[in-house]
Amino acid sequence: MKLRISHITTYQYAQPVTDSVNEIRLTPVTNERQSCYNHTISVEPNAPLFAYEDSFGNRVHAFSVNQAHSHLTIRTSMTVVTTEAFQPEGKRKMQNLKPTEAWDQLQSDAIIDRFIEFLLPTAYTEATQEIIQFMNEVPSIGIVNDNAEEIVPIYSVYDWLKSLSNHIHMNFAYDPEATTVSTKAYELIEKQRGVCQDFAHLMIAICRAKGIPARYVSGYHFVGDLQGGTADFEQASHAWVEAYIPELGWYSFDPTNKTAFDDRYVKLGHGRDYIDIVPVKGIYRGTSEQKLVVTVDVQKFQTK
Incomplete structure (x- = not known):
């Protein structure tokens, strides 16, 4: 099965915050039953991503937003092809x-x-x-x-x-x-x-x-x-x-x-x-009042 997946995480803060440090674990693994053909991550406000593997072999992307910001949005999209697991x-x-x-x-x-x-x-x-x-x-x-x-x-x-x-x-x-x-x-x-x-x-x-x-x-x-x-x-x-x-x-x-x-x-x-x-986790300096909205959408590619 070929699937297109979109995962959007948005934090809205009551007041501007600073020094936000975050980790993202939203990269599909590639193994004997699934393959990730493309994967993109974008962050708003814009920030460079640093990638590494944790002790369990999971792909992690880390980033920091030091300037003041009133919201943080993380968008990931991926195309994954899966096969049925060996019975x-x-x-x-x-x-x-x-x-x-x-x-x-x-x-x-x-x-x-x-x-x-x-x-x-x-x-x-x-x-x-x-x-x-x-x-x-x-x-x-x-x-x-x-x-x-x-x-x-x-x-x-x-x-x-x-x-x-x-x-x-x-x-x-x-x-x-x-x-x-x-x-x-x-x-x-x-x-x-x-x-x-x-x-x-x-x-x-x-x-x-x-x-x-x-x-x-x-x-x-x-x-x-x-x-x-x-x-x-x-x-x-x-x-x-x-x-x-x-x-x-x-x-x-x-x-x-x-x-x-x-x-x-x-x-x-x-x-x-x-x-x-945890798919997205982090810390920041500022107000504790925040609103979190997560939207996940999975679509199956249609064969013509």
Whole structure:
């Protein structure tokens, strides 16, 4: 799928501010399932951009606006071509590890040392009593595939992760008014409602409590052609989870939507939690009164 994405962030200040220093993490990754063919960033007031990679391999653009300004606008546009991810069912047929061996490998020093940063709790993903209790409630049986009716025990790491993702999706309601950007995973359990950021943090917290490396992913999810059209559909950014499965590698799970991870997803980057991968963040000198407006538009290129 070929997608054109526009992401506009505007800060409007009550009074002019100065010495604004910012970081932008809005560059799509290029990997085995997606390629970014063009990408532009513009800043108003005009400022030179400095690019580098952070410790997680995400592309970062930094800039400063020292003169007084009453607004700051960051515009990014990109064209991304995606392919469907390699299906787990097909890849698992080539897996040599038995399920018990894969679970044992997650407890090995080699895995723990390699992925320790995605195993340790963070402020958002602390393994509290509520998290442990919810983890123990994840169904231990499942279906052979999404279309089958046969119920089978869940043995493999992948099947357990899929069960966890579905369990979160079934037990929590999507409600943009229920939480804030600071809501922790354990707080979500009591609220029973939230947004994609909350569901991702909850799944990550449970994965890490279970000993499975997990990381927070920021990106976009195109759903325009699922809403009765194929052209333009305005939507927000999206967040999901990547979890590590021995021998298979990193796999994506979206607890917000009970859908297969396919070519509608565009990944920007990943980190331990939301704080590592905030799309736009910065500091400035001046009034704390500001208005933030973010507009994201994803369009599918039409074939003639």
